[in-house]
Every structure is written in structure tokens, then in C-alpha cells.
Amino acid sequence: MAGNIATRAAYGEALAEFGADERIVVLDADLSKSTKTDVFQKKYPDRHFNMGIAEANMMCTAAGLASCGKIVFASSFAIFAAGRAFEMVRNSICYPEFNVKIGATHAGISVGEDGASHQMIEDIALMRSIPNMSVISPCDAASARFAVKAAIEKQGPVYLRFGRLAVPQIYDKNATFEFGKGVQLKEGSDVSIIANGLMVQYALEAAKILEEQNISARVIDIHTIKPIDRDIIIKAAKETGCIVTAEEHTVVGGFGSAVAEVVCSEYPVPVKMVGIEDQFGKSGNPYELLELYGLTAKNIAAKAIEAMQML
Amino acid sequence: MEQKEILSLKRTATNIRKGILKATCSAGSGHPGGSLSITDIMTYLYFKEMNIDPKDPQNPDRDRFIMSKGHCAPVLYSTLAERGFFPKEDLITLRKTSSYLEGHPNMKSTPGVDMSTGSLAQGLSTAIGMALAGKIDNKNYRVFVGMGDGELEEGLVWEAAMAAAHYKLDNLICFVDYNGLQIDGKITEVMNPEPIADKFIAFGWYVQSIDAHDFEQIEKAVENAKKQKGKPNMIVAHSTKGKGVSFMENQAGWHGVAPKPDECERGLAELDAYLASLDKEEQ
Numbered sequence: 135m136a137g138n139i140a141t142r143a144a145y146g147e148a149l150a151e152f153g154a155d156e157r158i159v160v161l162d163a164d165l166s167k168s169t170k171t172d173v174f175q176k177k178y179p180d181r182h183f184n185m186g187i188a189e190a191n192m193m194c195t196a197a198g199l200a201s202c203g204k205i206v207f208a209s210s211f212a213i214f215a216a217g218r219a220f221e222m223v224r225n226s227i228c229y230p231e232f233n234v235k236i237g238a239t240h241a242g243i244s245v246g247e248d249g250a251s252h253q254m255i256e257d258i259a260l261m262r263s264i265p266n267m268s269v270i271s272p273c274d275a276a277s278a279r280f281a282v283k284a285a286i287e288k289q290g291p292v293y294l295r296f297g298r299l300a301v302p303q304i305y306d307k308n309a310t311f312e313f314g315k316g317v318q319l320k321e322g323s324d325v326s327i328i329a330n331g332l333m334v335q336y337a338l339e340a341a342k343i344l345e346e347q348n349i350s351a352r353v354i355d356i357h358t359i360k361p362i363d364r365d366i367i368i369k370a371a372k373e374t375g376c377i378v379t380a381e382e383h384t385v386v387g388g389f390g391s392a393v394a395e396v397v398c399s400e401y402p403v404p405v406k407m408v409g410i411e412d413q414f415g416k417s418g419n420p421y422e423l424l425e426l427y428g429l430t431a432k433n434i435a436a437k438a439i440e441a442m443q444m445l
Numbered sequence: 446m447e448q449k450e451i452l453s454l455k456r457t458a459t460n461i462r463k464g465i466l467k468a469t470c471s472a473g474s475g476h477p478g479g480s481l482s483i484t485d486i487m488t489y490l491y492f493k494e495m496n497i498d499p500k501d502p503q504n505p506d507r508d509r510f511i512m513s514k515g516h517c518a519p520v521l522y523s524t525l526a527e528r529g530f531f532p533k534e535d536l537i538t539l540r541k542t543s544s545y546l547e548g549h550p551n552m553k554s555t556p557g558v559d560m561s562t563g564s565l566a567q568g569l570s571t572a573i574g575m576a577l578a579g580k581i582d583n584k585n586y587r588v589f590v591g592m593g594d595g596e597l598e599e600g601l602v603w604e605a606a607m608a609a610a611h612y613k614l615d616n617l618i619c620f621v622d623y624n625g626l627q628i629d630g631k632i633t634e635v636m637n638p639e640p641i642a643d644k645f646i647a648f649g650w651y652v653q654s655i656d657a658h659d660f661e662q663i664e665k666a667v668e669n670a671k672k673q674k675g676k677p678n679m680i681v682a683h684s685t686k687g688k689g690v691s692f693m694e695n696q697a698g699w700h701g702v703a704p705k706p707d708e709c710e711r712g713l714a715e716l717d718a719y720l721a722s723l724d725k726e727e728q
């Protein structure tokens with residue numbers, strides 16, 4: 135679709151935009167044209183290092199650079215950044231609390247044709263479970279740009295989750311965001327749809343579907359998954375009485391779980407989750423896959439009604 | 446090798462190359478470059494060397510092949526189809542939502558695929574497990590592996606290299622498709638893994654270097670490897686990425702980009718012309 139921009143493209147642009155800061159060093163693992171760190175590389179070739187197909191080494195190298203005062207962006211596909219190098223990220227980056235920002239692209243099932251081996255649908259669960267780690271998963275270009283800026287400003291490790299697929303713009307180019315603060319996109323009183331990443335657009339569509347059935351749905355985008363905005367979640371629970379979460383990720387331990395953890399401990403109300411149901415993905419057209427795995431506005435709307443029926 | 450047999454293998458390899466073009470073109474994505482560079486090795490293994498039966502793909506005594514560089518699924522599928530594991534017509538369903546031909550090899554969905562791969566370097570390690578099981582069970586099967594030269598940059602490869610030599614896995618025969626290119630450019634410029642042969646020698650492997658597109662050299666190397674006792678085998682196969690399709694040869698840009706329909710037609714025409722030249726040679 136014209137006007138659609140992939141969050142990974144916005145990531146590359148933002149790196150180049152904020153790259154004048156001499157402390158910034160960017161590492162990649164033979165995927166610079168796909169992760170878009172090549173945009174930074176063209177502008178600042180002396181501060182971009184291709185580490186080859188060696189993600190584990192890249193993460194520990196990033197830790198070492200950060201120990202010497204650098205702000206390091208280490209990029210690869212999410213499956214390799216969060217998956218293959220998990221233990222390096224945990225022990226060499228998060229434990230010493232280094233200023234390493236993991237720019238993970240090609241997250242989620244919308245990777246499409248490459249198939250299950252490349253569709254990272256467990257990274258939110260993995261990354262948010264590590265102490266000291268922050269996790270930001272933007273839904274469009276403007277929030278992706280913010281994510282990069284927030285990562286530079288935030289002291290300590292940050293995991294940035296970007297997608298391959300071009301997505302519509304939810305926010306105005308000049309919209310402002312706050313690290314750790316969710317955004318209420320639409321007011322509503324019957325149910326709250328709390329969404330993340332690519333699912334935010336479908337959450338807004340779902341609210342329209344519900345509107346036709348005289349159901350007033352609140353829509354919230356939570357870009358910072360960790361630390362999560364507890365206030366906006368508790369307020370939604372109190373004011374709308376039930377919640378649906380939507381994520382392009384497994385429902386096991388992911389974004390929905392993060393929301394449910396807050397709801398359960400602070401103000402228990404029904405929470406239904408839209409996400410991938412404990413299974414691997416497969417190859418295919420991204421839009422067909424989103425449909426196949428129920429990552430749709432229709433499914434969000436259906437779960438919203440289910441949540442309301444639990445009251 | 447007799448001339449007639451060489452011609453027959455060349456024909457088969459060319460048909461496999463045609464399948465790679467058709468499949469990736471139909472998918473609109475996928476990896477033709479590294480598929481075309483390892484095609485002759487795959488052809489030799491599946492049509493001359495390996496003890497396999499398309500009617501019995503799960504036979505516990507069969508030889509195994511692991512495509513450790515799983516992005517080269519197109520050549521694996523085209524070879525398996527050519528060998529009769531599934532219909533050639535299905536190749537054009539590659540990467541489609543309804544297909545059993547996943548973007549990267551999935552052993553649970555595709556007959557003849559011996560290991561699910563796609564994350565580089567893990568294939569070699571799984572091959573070590575298979576070779577070790579063969580030793581434990583006193584079986585005679587061999588385990589063949591196809592790797593990329595860029596893939597060698599992964600640290601896991603060298604953990605595997607150490608383990609294979611340590612356990613004297615002489616039933617393991619591995620090929621490095623030495624095409625000199627990875628995604629971001631030349632392997633020597635991105636992250637140099639050279640000298641490749643010397644490294645494996647230092648790790649205790651029996652190493653041979655060959656031309657990846659010469660069937661007689663492939664045969665000789667495999668025969669040598671089979672005679673070796675006590676060491677894992679590495680065949681460093683100097684190749685041309687995109688081999689057989691002139692505009693794809695030695696171009697990093699064709700690593701992970703599918704040919705458009707007109708490009709596919711042009712490529713197929715080149716391969717058909719080559720097939721015709723083989724017919725002429727035969728007469």
C-alpha cells in the first residue's frame with residue numbers, strides 16, 4: 135500500500151538521523167540491507183561494523199564496546215538477536231546493565247515467506263523476562279523513530295522490535311511519545327483493546343466493527359512493553375471492566391501476559407488474548423498468514439465480545 | 446567417470462536448476478544464488494552416491510543429507526522432486542500458504558528432508574548427532590552436509606568441527622560451497638573465514654579441495670572420503686554463485702532475490718540451450 139512504511143525502514147532512518155552522536159556505534163550481522171543499518175553505514179561508515187554471520191559474538195562485542203562508553207546498536211533478525219544470542223544478551227549485556235540497544239528486525243509472523251524458522255514469535259517473552267532489559271515494540275514509523283530516540287536516551291539495555299512488512303501510519307509524523315507510557319487512541323467504555331506493534335491498526339479496525347454493534351471499545355497502544363504502563367492498564371480495567379490484548383507474538387508469556395500480570399495483581403477483570411496460539415508459523419503471504427493465525431480485526435472484535443460475556 | 450554418465454549428470458543438474466528458477470520465480474522470493482552454486486554436488490549425491498529410496502524416505506538405514514545452509518531449500522526441493530520424492534509440478538507452490546514446501550526446509554512437511562534447517566550452522570551440529578548415532582548403532586549410513594562459506598563465520602561451526610574430529614566421525618562428509626559471497630558482499634570483505642581448508646585441517650579433518658562444478662572431481666573426492674578412517678571429511682568446493690544462469694553468476698545481489706517472470710524466462714532459455722548443447726555432444 136502506498137504510504138505504508140516498515141518499522142525497520144524507520145529504524146534505519148532514525149539511526150542515521152540521530153547518528154551524529156559520536157558515542158553511537160552500530161553492529162550488524164550480514165543483514166545490513168534488510169535491517170536497514172546500511173542507511174547509517176552510508177552516513178557514518180567509521181562507526182558501523184559488519185560482524186559477519188556471528189550473532190553471539192556480535193552481542194558480546196557490543197557489551198565490550200558499551201563498557202568503554204559507547205552506545206551500541208546491535209542488529210539482526212529478531213530470531214537471531216533474541217533467540218540465538220539470548221544467553222549472551224542476558225549474561226553479557228543485561229547482567230552488567232550495558233548501554234546496548236538491540237535493533238531486532240523481521241519480528242513476528244509477518245516475515246511471511248521465509249517461514250517458521252525465521253518468524254520470531256517468542257522474543258517479547260524472552261526479552262521482557264530478563265532483569266534490567268527494556269522492551270519497545272512500535273506500531274508505525276513515527277513510533278519507531280521515537281523508539282530509537284528513547285533507546286539512546288535511556289541508560290541500559292533496550293530491545294527494539296521492528297517488522298519487515300510495510301504498515302500504515304497510526305501517528306502523525308510529529309506526534310510525541312513518552313518512554314513507558316501507553317497511548318489511548320480511542321475512548322471507549324465497554325471493553326478495552328490493548329494492542330502492540332502491527333496489531334494496533336487492527337485494534338482500531340476492531341473498535342469500528344464493535345461500534346456497529348453498539349459496543350464502545352477503548353483502544354490503547356502500548357509501545358513500551360517493559361517497563362509497562364501500569365496506570366493506563368489499571369484505569370482501563372476499572373473503567374471498561376474487561377480487556378482484550380492483541381500482539382503479533384505467541385500468547386505464551388508475551389504482551390498479553392504482561393498486561394494480564396498487571397490486571398491480575400491490581401484489579402482483576404476478564405482478559406482475552408489475541409496472538410499466536412502456542413504453535414509455529416509457516417511460509418506464506420504475510421496477510422494470508424495474519425488471517426490464518428487469527429491476527430485480525432474480526433478476531434479481536436470476537437474476543438472483545440467474549441470478554442464482555444464473562445462479566 | 447564415463448562420458449555418458451557425465452552427460453547424464455549434467456542433464457539432471459540442468460533440470461534441477463530449471464526447477465530452482467521456476468520455484469523461486471513462482472514464489473516471488475527465495476534464494477537462487479546459493480542454490481545454483483551447490484546444484485552439481487546435490488546432483489552427484491542424490492543421483493550417484495546416496496543410498497536412498499524415494500518410496501521409503503524414512504528408512505533408518507538410509508544415507509542422510511542435511512542442507513545446513515537452509516536458505517538453499519530451492520535446490521534441495523528441486524533435487525528431491527527430480528529424484529521422485531514428490532511431484533515436480535509442486536515446486537511452483539514453494540513458499541505459498543497452502544504448500545508443504547516451506548521457505549526453509551521442514552522435515553515434518555516435506556518427504557526426503559532429513560533435517561529442518563534455516564538458522565545457519567545448526568545443520569552441521571545436527572549432522573554430528575546423526576553420525577554419532579550411526580556409530581553407536583553400528584550402522585553403515587553416511588551423513589552428508591551442505592554448508593555455505595559465509596555460514597562458516599558462525600562460532601557454532603567450529604564447536605561442531607571440534608566435536609566431529611574428537612569423536613572421529615569418518616561417516617560424516619561435508620561440503621563447503623565456496624562461492625565467495627554472502628548477503629552483504631564478498632566473504633573476504635564482510636568477515637573473512639579464510640583460509641578455509643587450513644582451518645579444518647587444523648581442527649583434525651580430512652580436507653580436499655575441488656571444483657564444485659566438475660563431476661569427476663566430486664566423485665574422486667567422495668571416493669577418497671569414503672576410504673578415510675578416523676577423521677570427519679570436509680570437501681572445500683570452489684563454486685560460482687548463480688552457476689548456469691549468466692546474469693546471476695557471481696552477483697551477491699542474487700543471493701536472496703527471486704527472478705521476475707521475464708528474468709526466469711531468460712534463465713530457462715539459457716538452461717534449455719545448454720541442454721540442447723549436451724544433446725549435440727552426445728551424438
Ligand SMILES: Cc1ncc(C[n+]2csc(CCOP(=O)(O)OP(=O)(O)O)c2C)c(N)n1
Nearest residue numbers: 164479563564565593594595596626627628
Ligand atoms: C544464524 C543465521 N544468521 C543469519 C541468517 C540470515 N542469512 C541467510 S543466508 C545468509 C548468508 C549466507 O551466506 P553463505 O553461507 O555464503 O551462503 P550461500 O552463498 O551459499 O548462499 C544469511 C546471513 C541465517 N539464516 N541464520
Ligand SMILES: [Mg+2]
Nearest residue numbers: 594595626627
Ligand atoms: Mg557463500
